[in-house]
Amino acid sequence: xxxxxxxxxxxxxxxxxxxxxxxxxxxxxxxxxxxxxxxxxxxxxxxxxxxxxxxxxxxxxxxxxxxxxxxxxxxxxxxxxxxxxxxxxxxxxx
Amino acid sequence: xxxxxxxxxxxxxxxxxxxxxxxxxxxxxxxxxxxxxxxxxxxxxxxxxxxxxxxxxxxxxxxxxxxxxxxxxxxxxxxxxxxxxxxxxxxxxxxxxxxxxxxxxxxxxxxxxxxxxxxxxxxxxx
Numbered sequence: 001x002x003x004x005x006x007x008x009x010x011x012x013x014x015x016x017x018x019x020x021x022x023x024x025x026x027x028x029x030x031x032x033x034x035x036x037x038x039x040x041x042x043x044x045x046x047x048x049x050x051x052x053x054x055x056x057x058x059x060x061x062x063x064x065x066x067x068x069x070x071x072x073x074x075x076x077x078x079x080x081x082x083x084x085x086x087x088x089x090x091x092x093x094x
Numbered sequence: 095x096x097x098x099x100x101x102x103x104x105x106x107x108x109x110x111x112x113x114x115x116x117x118x119x120x121x122x123x124x125x126x127x128x129x130x131x132x133x134x135x136x137x138x139x140x141x142x143x144x145x146x147x148x149x150x151x152x153x154x155x156x157x158x159x160x161x162x163x164x165x166x167x168x169x170x171x172x173x174x175x176x177x178x179x180x181x182x183x184x185x186x187x188x189x190x191x192x193x194x195x196x197x198x199x200x201x202x203x204x205x206x207x208x209x210x211x212x213x214x215x216x217x218x219x220x
Contacts, residue, residue, distance in 0.1 A: 015181055016197055022185050045178055 008054035009061040031087035168205040
């Protein structure tokens, strides 16, 4: 999948991808999916933190980008069918 | 002197208070209501409030030891966090103050000091 010519992502690009994924997580209206997206990006990036092999790095980065596209689409789809009742976790104690 | 200027500005050209105070509309024309005695940005957060809220956000981060958090602590050097944690903290600050911090500036926010400065100087901090 990752061709030989693809350069490994730079540190800035990786952090930008991380930030984009966390931002897209905020757009979900459903509490559970939002928390899952945040948890999964944090865990995924942390697990791959120690990678040094360029081809593995590009593969992981490409994977992350694909997931970002999926999440963006799903945020829109979820908002079309949003529940009227807010999750109990979203209600701030007054 | 500044008080007199502020009073004059409000009496003479009340229409301009719309632009002077930015986003807040002023439909009231009575002198008492439009007179802002002590600051022209009283809907802006005070520095202490910004410091308190920023420190609260940093302290509630699970990997941080709350006793080490001071207003000039550096995230990576003093608190032992890494760049991923840095991004997470900046995101938490964005949520707390309802801001959208652009990537370039978020990359520069490395310590509590910089975070407090940035948020205090941001006109939309809520």
